[in-house]
Amino acid sequence: MSSATLAAPLAPARRPSLAAGLRHTFTLAWRSLVQIKHNPMELLDLSIQPVMFVLLFTYVFGTAIAGSPGDYLTFALPGIIVQNAFFATMTTGFGLNNDLTKGVFDRLQSLPVARWAPLAGRIVADTVKQAWSVALLLGVGMLLGFRVGTGFAGLLAAFALLLVFSLAASWISVLVGVLVSEPDKVQIFGFMVIFPLTFTSNAFVPTDKMPSWLQRWVEINPATILADALRGLLVSGPVAGPVARSLIWAAVLLAVFAPLAVRALRRRA
Amino acid sequence: MTYAIRAEGLVRRFGATTALAGVDLAVPTGTVFGLLGPNGAGKTTAVRVLATLLAADEGHATVGGYDVRRDAHRVRQLIGLTGQYASVDENLTGTENLLLIGRLLGMSRGDARSRARQLLADFQLTDAAERAAKTYSGGMRRRLDLAASLVGRPQVLFLDEPTTGLDPRSRNELWDIVRNLVADGVTVLLTTQYLEEADQLAGEIAVVDHGRVIAQGTPEELKARTGGQVLAVRPIDPADLPTVLAITGEVTGAAPEVAQSTVAVPVNDPAVLPAVVRRLDAAEIAVAELALRSASLDEVFLSLTGHRAEQDAPTDADLERILV
Numbered sequence: 124m125s126s127a128t129l130a131a132p133l134a135p136a137r138r139p140s141l142a143a144g145l146r147h148t149f150t151l152a153w154r155s156l157v158q159i160k161h162n163p164m165e166l167l168d169l170s171i172q173p174v175m176f177v178l179l180f181t182y183v184f185g186t187a188i189a190g191s192p193g194d195y196l197t198f199a200l201p202g203i204i205v206q207n208a209f210f211a212t213m214t215t216g217f218g219l220n221n222d223l224t225k226g227v228f229d230r231l232q233s234l235p236v237a238r239w240a241p242l243a244g245r246i247v248a249d250t251v252k253q254a255w256s257v258a259l260l261l262g263v264g265m266l267l268g269f270r271v272g273t274g275f276a277g278l279l280a281a282f283a284l285l286l287v288f289s290l291a292a293s294w295i296s297v298l299v300g301v302l303v304s305e306p307d308k309v310q311i312f313g314f315m316v317i318f319p320l321t322f323t324s325n326a327f328v329p330t331d332k333m334p335s336w337l338q339r340w341v342e343i344n345p346a347t348i349l350a351d352a353l354r355g356l357l358v359s360g361p362v363a364g365p366v367a368r369s370l371i372w373a374a375v376l377l378a379v380f381a382p383l384a385v386r387a388l389r390r391r392a
Numbered sequence: 393m394t395y396a397i398r399a400e401g402l403v404r405r406f407g408a409t410t411a412l413a414g415v416d417l418a419v420p421t422g423t424v425f426g427l428l429g430p431n432g433a434g435k436t437t438a439v440r441v442l443a444t445l446l447a448a449d450e451g452h453a454t455v456g457g458y459d460v461r462r463d464a465h466r467v468r469q470l471i472g473l474t475g476q477y478a479s480v481d482e483n484l485t486g487t488e489n490l491l492l493i494g495r496l497l498g499m500s501r502g503d504a505r506s507r508a509r510q511l512l513a514d515f516q517l518t519d520a521a522e523r524a525a526k527t528y529s530g531g532m533r534r535r536l537d538l539a540a541s542l543v544g545r546p547q548v549l550f551l552d553e554p555t556t557g558l559d560p561r562s563r564n565e566l567w568d569i570v571r572n573l574v575a576d577g578v579t580v581l582l583t584t585q586y587l588e589e590a591d592q593l594a595g596e597i598a599v600v601d602h603g604r605v606i607a608q609g610t611p612e613e614l615k616a617r618t619g620g621q622v623l624a625v626r627p628i629d630p631a632d633l634p635t636v637l638a639i640t641g642e643v644t645g646a647a648p649e650v651a652q653s654t655v656a657v658p659v660n661d662p663a664v665l666p667a668v669v670r671r672l673d674a675a676e677i678a679v680a681e682l683a684l685r686s687a688s689l690d691e692v693f694l695s696l697t698g699h700r701a702e703q704d705a706p707t708d709a710d711l712e713r714i715l716v
């Protein structure tokens with residue numbers, strides 16, 4: 124018999140190559156994105172919620188906090204973008220938990236796919252979703268009077284910083300997604316943590332308008348630091364300090380939560 | 393003989409629970425091997441270890457000649473897995489689910505697409521191909537799940553309780569699919585709680601309980617060990633029960649039991665049935681029900697372990713009713 128006619132290779136590869144792993148990652152990212160087609164609620168989540176926040180904050184709080192909706196938007200849009208980014212990281216844990224509870228994760232693990240690809244694929248897809256809602260937030264903000272005061276480079280840098288920070292923060296979401304018993308609990312966790320976190324930052328209200336006992340926390344709150352960095356990169360003000368501190372926060376989150384999440388995932392799977 | 397699956401002394405603990413307490417298995421290439429046992433016996437754990445999803449604490453196993461730990465990636469290129477719960481992505485269509493697997497297996501877009509189309513046709517899912525899997529019925533989901541595990545034409549297929557929760561028609565369809573796969577040379581490891589299913593499909597059965605293989609053999613050997621079949625007789629008038637008890641005991645030479653106004657007695661020879669009928673007739677006993685049914689998992693268990701399986705054994709599925 125000629126060996127050329129054999130369907131299966133005689134000696135299958137011992138481990139997947141890096142190129143194969145990247146291919147798996149993009150295939151799995153495609154899978155997360157194409158789901159939106161069949162789950163229009165997700166698109167609404169990604170679109171309506173951010174726009175609603177911009178409109179509500181600008182017209183309900185704007186005049187009271189900053190004197191006019193336009194001035195308030197200049198201050199608050201970076202904060203709204205930060206809050207939106209925090210919420211967006213929750214989709215990673217939500218999707219992962221869905222895969223774990225529905226058995227899809229097992230199926231993927233039984234395939235000759237790089238071990239890191241399912242997670243990486245999710246993160247790539249969630250980054251695309253994040254980019255979409257940030258673009259939408261900026262677009263709506265500009266229609267309502269927000270102006271980028273720095274330039275295109277500032278815009279790109281702001282976007283890059285946001286992605287780096289989100290990538291690090293997604294590990295919290297991954298950990299929660301592995302530990303809880305059902306997807307909805309990831310969302311409940313998100314609301315319980317993210318609302319208090321962003322509302323006790325200067326995302327929506329300047330630090331000096333906060334109660335004095337809260338101000339010390341506001342200043343070290345990562346949401347404050349990231350919002351300040353975005354303000355510097357998008358509007359005006361100091362850049363180096365807040366950007367450096369944002370990166371330190373990202374490094375800390377990564378160092379703490381990535382190992383915990385990977386260990387929990389190994390244990391659960 | 394070559395073995396597609398070999399396991400020696402597999403032990404796996406979860407905290408205080410010992411899910412596998414030293415399991416040995418040898419599955420010849422091209423056969424169907426049944427792992428039969430009640431809930432919690434360790435079937436899923438065994439499948440997960442063999443399918444490289446879980447590490448065993450002790451022992452080792454090979455699939456297709458490759459060690460499931462050291463050569464996991466190679467094993468994964470040979471196997472297909474259909475888990476206990478249909479693990480399809482509910483937010484993808486049937487086509488997309490299969491495309492995803494094909495692409496992950498390294499097929500070109502065109503190849504993945506034509507493989508998906510072919511499998512959907514084989515599994516009567518063509519009409520539902522472009523609908524999200526969340527709209528599928530339980531039987532359709534199971535079929536899609538099985539199709540997904542076949543995209544890469546696996547040499548070894550793991551089916552973990554593939555028909556649990558299916559109606560009898562879907563179950564029969566699934567059995568036919570498995571038979572066709574074996575005809576194509578695929579080795580299948582099937583877990584089930586139903587003796588009838590193992591009987592229908594498997595050439596060899598291992599009965600597992602509390603993480604141990606407590607009996608192994610062909611379906612015929614196992615059934616012979618449990619007394620084969622059970623004859624059940626229910627007289628219309630419960631006052632006739634003692635007479636029925638006496639007649640059945642006499643004809644079969646076994647010890648009948650009474651439960652719920654029904655006399656049950658193990659029989660090894662189906663020919664006793666006409667004899668019992670004649671004797672009941674002669675005694676002018678009117679019967680509401682006279683049935684010969686195969687030994688249920690519960691009875692297999694009872695006879696092998698001395699304790700009943702924790703959960704209810706299938707009843708209707710195993711009944712072969714002869715109505716008089």
Ligand SMILES: Nc1ncnc2c1ncn2[C@@H]1O[C@H](COP(=O)(O)OP(=O)(O)O)[C@@H](O)[C@H]1O
Binds near residue numbers: 432433434438
């Ligand atoms: N991930 C797990 N964590 C803790 N206990 C588990 C886990 N998986 C299985 N078990 C336990 O191991 C035993 C065997 O389970 P399993 O292999 O699922 O049995 P079966 O598939 O035969 O119903 C059960 O007692 C079950 O509760």
Ligand SMILES: [Mg+2]
Binds near residue numbers: 437553
């Ligand atoms: Mg099971």
